[in-house]
Amino acid sequence: MTTLITEATLPAAEAPAPGGRLRLVLSRLTAAKGVLVGGTIVLLLFLLAFGGPFITHWDYATPDYSALRQPPSGTHWFGTNGLGQDVFAQTVRGLQKSLIIGLLVALFSTVVASLVGACAGYFGGWIDRGLTFLVDLLLVFPSFLIITIISPKLKGAGWIAFVVLLAAFNWMITARVIRSMTRSLREREFVRAAQFMGVHPLRIIVRHILPNVASFLITDATVAVGGAVMSETALSYFGFGVRAPDVSLGTLLAAGTDQAPVFPWLFYFAAGLLVLFVLAINLIGDGLRDALDPTTEAARPARTSRSSK
Amino acid sequence: MIRYLAKRFGYYAALLLVAVFLAYALSASALGPRSYFEAKQPRPSAASVDRQLTALNLNDHTPVVERFGTWAKDLVLHGDLGRTIHDTSVNDDFGRRVWVSLRLLLIGSVLGMVLGVAGGAWSAVRQYKISDRALTLFSFVLLSTPVFLLALLLKNGAIAAKDATGQEVIPFTGYETPGLAGGIGAHLADWSLHLLLPTLSLALGGLALYSRYQRGTMLDVLGSDYLRTAEAKGLTRNQALIKHGLRTAIIPMSTMFAYSFLGIFTGAAFTETIFGWHGMGEWFIQAINEQDVNSVVAVNLFAAVVVLASGFLADVLTAALDPRVRT
Numbered sequence: 001m002t003t004l005i006t007e008a009t010l011p012a013a014e015a016p017a018p019g020g021r022l023r024l025v026l027s028r029l030t031a032a033k034g035v036l037v038g039g040t041i042v043l044l045l046f047l048l049a050f051g052g053p054f055i056t057h058w059d060y061a062t063p064d065y066s067a068l069r070q071p072p073s074g075t076h077w078f079g080t081n082g083l084g085q086d087v088f089a090q091t092v093r094g095l096q097k098s099l100i101i102g103l104l105v106a107l108f109s110t111v112v113a114s115l116v117g118a119c120a121g122y123f124g125g126w127i128d129r130g131l132t133f134l135v136d137l138l139l140v141f142p143s144f145l146i147i148t149i150i151s152p153k154l155k156g157a158g159w160i161a162f163v164v165l166l167a168a169f170n171w172m173i174t175a176r177v178i179r180s181m182t183r184s185l186r187e188r189e190f191v192r193a194a195q196f197m198g199v200h201p202l203r204i205i206v207r208h209i210l211p212n213v214a215s216f217l218i219t220d221a222t223v224a225v226g227g228a229v230m231s232e233t234a235l236s237y238f239g240f241g242v243r244a245p246d247v248s249l250g251t252l253l254a255a256g257t258d259q260a261p262v263f264p265w266l267f268y269f270a271a272g273l274l275v276l277f278v279l280a281i282n283l284i285g286d287g288l289r290d291a292l293d294p295t296t297e298a299a300r301p302a303r304t305s306r307s308s309k
Numbered sequence: 310m311i312r313y314l315a316k317r318f319g320y321y322a323a324l325l326l327v328a329v330f331l332a333y334a335l336s337a338s339a340l341g342p343r344s345y346f347e348a349k350q351p352r353p354s355a356a357s358v359d360r361q362l363t364a365l366n367l368n369d370h371t372p373v374v375e376r377f378g379t380w381a382k383d384l385v386l387h388g389d390l391g392r393t394i395h396d397t398s399v400n401d402d403f404g405r406r407v408w409v410s411l412r413l414l415l416i417g418s419v420l421g422m423v424l425g426v427a428g429g430a431w432s433a434v435r436q437y438k439i440s441d442r443a444l445t446l447f448s449f450v451l452l453s454t455p456v457f458l459l460a461l462l463l464k465n466g467a468i469a470a471k472d473a474t475g476q477e478v479i480p481f482t483g484y485e486t487p488g489l490a491g492g493i494g495a496h497l498a499d500w501s502l503h504l505l506l507p508t509l510s511l512a513l514g515g516l517a518l519y520s521r522y523q524r525g526t527m528l529d530v531l532g533s534d535y536l537r538t539a540e541a542k543g544l545t546r547n548q549a550l551i552k553h554g555l556r557t558a559i560i561p562m563s564t565m566f567a568y569s570f571l572g573i574f575t576g577a578a579f580t581e582t583i584f585g586w587h588g589m590g591e592w593f594i595q596a597i598n599e600q601d602v603n604s605v606v607a608v609n610l611f612a613a614v615v616v617l618a619s620g621f622l623a624d625v626l627t628a629a630l631d632p633r634v635r636t
Contacts, residue, residue, distance in 0.1 A: 145332075145593065150339055230455040233458075234457050234579060253461070
């Protein structure tokens, strides 16, 4: 109910001042503790991932033969593994790779999802039917199965190919949501006006449709980063993702699993960082949804009454 | 309602056909059974490799469409899924493993669904109370833990319990104790103990996901006029909530069930591998590593049928709950 009221009173109260919506979103964001906490954790983890290699003089690959499977200590902060490699250096390096993969996959899949969804919803007819069939077709199989079948082919292509593969099977559900949002946007006056002025359809999509679904896209992309990191670690854990000599959180977990009961530092640092990162991302996503999504269930009645005036 | 469901069924059948063909074409071209035979010691002659591949309908010199035709004809006419790369029947493996997987999938997903819907609805009614906040925090942490990690953590816990007490308190490998004596009761107890950890690792994720969404849809419903009307007509708060509130709040969830089944299927594949269950997921990973095309296709077929069946069930549920869809 509170969302409904703020949405309804928003245009009258705040529209004249430019940046009013931005200020509103910012004030709502700072009010949400989850976003603050989550944002701080994500920031710290990024600092750790990219600054970590500079604060330790150990390299993630070079073994220290004088310390095999040592527990955490002053010299090796997270201990060492069976080969004498420094677990801190490895974890930091793996975190770095997992974060980059997660960000890129979320970026690619959101771009594809918004384009396919907006085109299907805007053009309708056969384009819509064709794209919807494609989306449904890709949803028939758990993407894990398809990625697993293809990934041995990409052994030589490195982790960028893996990013493309993950993104290629990660956009379908978002695209469906964008499609249904576009279908209702298509009937609005500003889109009609642009059509009558002879603006090119693709330009209408980029200029008028996508900005209106942006808040959903931002929220969805945020959550997608967490999802992509989870898929990456799972696939890498089973040997179908990032491969040696590259390390990611998934390969670290795979290497540490069997020794986890006896040598916990080989497993629980990577596991803890993974859960912490995804948890922080989910907190941000939840806060963003509350702060800037005008298309939530509660806000919809306010919109229709406004447009019918 | 029947017409609507028949239309959906036809659409799913068309999807299944195209999807199975694509899965076959993909597996047949991405995997290399030829390299499997060529790597044998002593190395067989090219002609003998060709002969073996042709006998198994795996020869990459035959066009994919033709191989698919042979495979599909056998499947439709004889219900035969072909031969594995070791020249054993795919049907035998399939029949043995399908029940192992289905047991895990069905119990895990239904349990997650029921607990999630109940937990989410309960949480919405008690919005912002301690119990609501506790469940929210709990589901956030669970949602941030990949299924394979959750399974590993549960397994490590069971190992720790074993080390502490000196005996296996909760079993963490396989789905039964081999060579267990005793009657049907002892076997049932043994099965359910073995089911505990793998099912938990699937159901907890479902519980977290569904309870978040159910809480949201339930909150939308709670302030509605018809709920107040129902109470004004003389229903108690709880009766109104269950008869009118929950029913409406479940409708958007049914599509959710269908989509999330994809995730549950993937999760089950991981869980099986981690807990040493000889199910479809373990078979799939093994078959990929052995370049065993027909087995890979069989698992894909199973996944597609399960996913589409759950999609169809979601449609039935929507049609049963929402009178607007029926026309």
